[in-house]
Amino acid sequence: MKRRSLALLLCLMLVCALAAPAAAAQTGTSEDIVILYTNDVHTYIDGPLSYDVISGIKKELETQYAHVLLVDAGDHVQGTAYGSMDKGETIIQLMNAAGYDLATLGNHEFDYGMDGCMQIVQWAQYPYVSCNFYEEVNGVREENVLPSYQIFDCGTEKLAIVGITTPESFTKSTPSYFQDESGNYIYGISGGEDGSALYADVQAAIDSAVAEGATKVIALGHLGDDLSSQPWTSAEVIANVSGLSAFIDGHSHSTVEGQNVTDKDGNSVVLTQTGQYFGQIGMMVISAETGEITTGFIGSEEILEPVVDESGNPVKNEEGNDQTEVVGYRLVSDLYTGAEWCSDETVAAIKDQWIAKIGEQLGTVIGSTSLTLDNYSADGTRLVRSQETNTGDFAADALYYLFDNMDMDVDVAIMNGGGIRNEAVTGEISYQTCKTIHTFGNVACLQTITGQQLLDALEWGARTAGTGEECGGFLQVSGITYKIDTQWPDSTQKDEKGVWIGGPTGGYRVHDVKVYNKETNAWDALDLEAHYNLAGYNYTLRDLGDGFNMFDGAINVLDYVMEDYMVLANYVQAFEGGVVEASNSPLAEKYEGLLLDYSTVDGSGRIVMEAASRDTEETAPATQTPDTTGATVQETVVQTPVEAEPSSSTPILIIALASCAALAALAYLFQKKEH
8 A cells, every 4th residue: 555655656746747847837937048139220219110119029938037238239329309318328228128139330330430330239238249349549459349249147058149330331331430640440340351350360260159058150241242341241250250150131131031051161041131110020049959040020910900980981992991990909920929019118219219309390381292202113112322313303402502501612412322211202291200300410511622533432432333223332322324244244343341442344334424504404425534523421431431441631621510410401491482393493693504393213314224235346244143152042031930849748748647657657557566
């Protein structure tokens, strides 16, 4: 009898011991690691998804998982008035309140100058990491400015996250920010013409983290997958290093839920990127049992309800269908299984107060338009970095008007396409509207340049035209027209930092350049030996932005005249009654042949895209499609959903029951033998 009791007691003890992990999993202590991630938010904080929501999601996940991290892959302090009005301070305050654990620097973290970048790092209550951003003295590399990586203790795993900053920061921010007053570089971001310097820094960081005890290494990079970013893309880094398990990316605004890329040793690395502007939130789950990495997105979906009249009857629209209105939002995801909607009240209060303050400061209406000023095609493709748009025309004309109205002799105005950020603009125009077009706070200036410098600038800006909207330096113009032969291969010369150092070695893609003559109202062919007064922003003309180094030596006529969004506002207010129509520009009254028509998104015909159209004896070499990464890329999307906790306990229960039966059988045999 005693032996039977002992057997039953052992069975019950084993069942309880084995059932304990299942019970723990159901009370929020899963040992799986969860990483929430964002990239290229660019201060778009006023949509359905924002910092209050990601904070709420993190807190919700912390009730299910023991290890939850929140990280950002760069470009979070610049983009709209919500960032530029206080140089990112409130954005960092929001990220602090949301509970970010780590971030890396994107190229736009440098847009407020190096002092501004370092101030951002100081404001943050979380670390910034970058393995390839360093100090430089007399051309010699010194110590890294920031730690290369951060290690997090996550149960049995020591998770290292390595930060990587794009070498394009030199040209896609402002190169002068990395220099001293004499033009000597005092900061560097490793890249190398063949990418080897970047790969070496990433590998060194991985090796150091492993030596420090890291059991798993993830890259948090701002590199992207644009062809123009080669050889510094995330896939190329993966292909040339070993030891990474995953790569959380940014910079190219790409949507990559989960892509397997083969590393230097033939192992598969998960690459992911969320897109842009808080459109969705990334979620990565690392299985504590198998080490498998699963990625997915958390998006938002409108909750619609029918619109009814006072009698409770459905209100119909013009097509006779029931009208609906948005009454809220729900979270949608194949991976996240928490609450339908989350929002941290503390973070929401900071956000709402800041949005209201900016709205009050910039909400003053200064004009209107019945047109649609845009940079996107009907299918949502962004055009302004690869062809003329009516917003590009408008922005360049605003610069032209600024100096012309000051009685300055201006011949040409240029506006880099990367500095024009708006989607469709119509209806009322306020200062805030102008801020959505120009978000960077650059300042207008006027320089005297040669025709050769102007041709080189147009060629540099058009170097990727016809292959996508990869070049932020594509030039929207006023006072000139030009054509681009998109089949003629680019052969412009640049240094290892992506800065222009010489014109094309194989002939110009840009041709048939004509400059508007104010005295004759005619278009004259560009004279390479002549001098022209060029209006633009200091980013392009003075600070080597987008690599425009051909203006070195230009004569400065007038600088620091007006901030970019105020240049636009100044132009809007110059229209009669502030009403912007297709062709009623104040410039039209003085210059009838200046091509001032904003009626279509495609612009007024100042920039003509042609393919092999030139009448020339010279034959352009065949255009070759470059090897994009040198990496083996598999299209498999890693999006296996995480199993619900109850199902994960089923095997444990089966083992417990089997063990109990085995013990009972042993006890029975032992008892039988004794008898």
